[in-house]
Amino acid sequence: MRVPIIAAMLALAGCAASSEMQASQRAEARNDLATALGDRVPGAPRDCISISDSDGPQIIDDRTILYKPVGRTLWRNDLGSSCPGLRPYTTLIVEVHGSQLCRNDRFRVLDPGSSIPGAYCMFGRFTPYEKAK
Template identity: 55%
Template sequence: MRTAWMMGVLALAGCASSSEMRATRQAEASAALAKELDGRIAGKPVNCIGNSASTRPMIIDENTILYREGGRVYRNTLAAACPRLTPYNTMITEVQGGQLCRNDRFRVLEPGTTIPGPYCRLGQFTPFQRQ
């Protein structure tokens, strides 16, 4: 009986730390997004942006990626949440043509692994520019 009680306590402790980690990650993502978009005004969303060496992705969270192109920052809110999309992971993007476009597919590769995760899709790109 005592073993069952201890297992229940440990399970609850695991849930608490998991939800705490999620809350911490969410707070970090919100702070990173606010920092990158501070002092910028959103423009009209577009379906495609240029794809050059300077348009590297900055992963904010499993729903949001930022791209820089010149003085603009483009916020891409994904079509659906992408599992394993976290900062420090690598995005492998399938580009059709010379631009990154809405509905282009990508996969996420975690450090130390060789098999990428499931396919995810880009959403529209909202430009943010300084006033």
């Protein structure tokens, strides 16, 4: 009788540790987003951005990607749904058609040290954030 109870207690402890880790990751993502956006103010979302206007992506969490500005505008992309494996320090393999990156363009995630990309994910709308004048 004691073995099943101990096993159940260990399983619950693992769930608690996992939920604490997820809460910590969410808090870190919120902090990273707040730091990156700073005092910038959002504008009207757009369907496409020019690839040349960005210095590459910063992955915040499994639903949020920032494209750092070359100029004044930082672009925030909120995916329509979470993207499995998308987290900071992963690489995006983006299918680009032309000189713009657009809503519903597909990308895949590549984990560090891996050579097999994950499932396809799609970009959402791009919201510009500019420094207040």
